[in-house]
Amino acid sequence: MTKPPRTPSKPLLGDVDAPIRSKARRRRDPAQPQLLLDPMPARIEPCLALLKPRPPKGPQWTYEVKWDGYRLALHIEPTSVRILTRGGHDWTERFPAILAEARRLPVSTAILDGEAVVLDAQGRSDFGMLQQSLGGRGGKRSSRDAIFMAFDLLYFDGHDLTGTELSSRRHLLEGLVPPDREEAIRLSEEIEADGEQLLRIACEHDLEGIIAKRMDTPYRSGRLGDWVKIKCVQSDGFVIVGYEKSAASFGGIGRLLLAARKGKELIYVGGVGTGFNERSASELREQMDELIIGKPAVDTGRKRDAVFVRPKLVAEIEYRAWTHDRKLRHASYKGLREAADGAEIYAFE
Template structure:
């Protein structure tokens, strides 16, 4: 008997009979500023990897990114282990993470694996951490409360050397946040136990709380380099989309680059050069900008946002090749007290 047969989906609140969707955009978390304590919420460590929806259908597996790119070939060990799950049909939500030699999450290791070693681990330790169950054996579970979905997940998922279940905690969110940061995680994700799953939506029922402020920005141009950067760029010009779909200037970032990264970025920027600035661009901008098509997404660390929405003390961290420019929106920050 499959583990999935151990409970009655037909009488599970919110579950409905439906065909399994071919693809499902993941639910997204809203940024909030401080950890909090609340018995109605779960707390999970915030993972630093690629979000992947795993579909299992009669032993056939597909690993799909939030933008519906197929990553099954890139992670054959994950696909093989997911194929052994005790289900007929299911959709799992999770994150693929690469670990370094010390067992710590390493996003750069993951990107290097995807670029250089597709289909081969190349010495990188890969783990697929599963944290939600969205569909199971003929039933859509997205309208099932979070607390019931994770119970179904716990009864269903079979963990192994590559597939793992995310640990969730209850109670003292502040203590869990501190412990997660000390263990090398970026922060925590808080999830309302009573919330349903909202595909493709950024919801206040899921909150991300980070130890260091970071966010994604669209690269819309660059300023000319001088001195040791002559022939390259001096700073990247950053923006985010507002609720009306217009790009809003967020500031410039000129630190966080080594020589290899400068050269790699410059090659990509030159391929995207355009004579036109983005339409409806908000706020005054510095002069001498070479505009580029708004396609590259950068993750930036910063001290704070000014009242005008500009970044203070920004530092470039990395390109986010798993995210597309239209996803990069000015955040609605909600403080959960």
């Protein structure tokens, strides 16, 4: 199902079999006009995927696996590499394997868009494993297990590619990060399949979902619909407003109490009591105990043995559906989102 690298009629990288080079291989003809180089931007706001219930159809759409990790941008320059989060925070030192591999890429200047992930034994991205490798939310540990799944190229050898259509950006990216690469920087491969069929296969393999992208559009920051995400299981961020104690559960957490946004207010959406392990529950309990308040920030109804906390922590929660009174059904805790990763709280329209 995976597409082979394209072989264009007019190669964009010179000879197809030649290595990618950043310097001219022969002296420039003085009669040839000087090509202007675009200044390298300090940061590019990411293109975000719009959630849709079903995959779009049409030849202009291409598909990829939806990765469950931290959105990153790799800024490669001749003497330095920066790794920036979705929110623009510098996490260069937190991904040493990705940093070392970025320095080895055969390019002088580039900005790669992608996702840092940790893969489980079946090759699926696992957000909880990534968080634990980084020391949990607010932790300062470096992750040597994380790899970077590259899915776009925004700047390349002195040229801004954001105004170029995705098909051309992907061609250049595949030359820089080949599809068979198994290092700390890998290609998020395009998959040639019917969108509905691909979604069904992704769900059967317990993947989070798929991403559909328009091949004929430039790179536009924000959530404008050029990229669409279709999930197998709903997964969103909810703010923790407290927890119910339990002596029989990991970390003494029987159930987290969660809230979503409605306008400028927070409203209670139920709780979650599964998805924890001993380590994640212990780390979560430690952070919540620093935020304890006497009265709940939202009306949670009568709760037995409840401890209320300031609404500062955002939990990523998987769930199957909503009840008629706007409570989560079949919810499971995945981990805490970082503010640096754009920890968005689910909002009712």
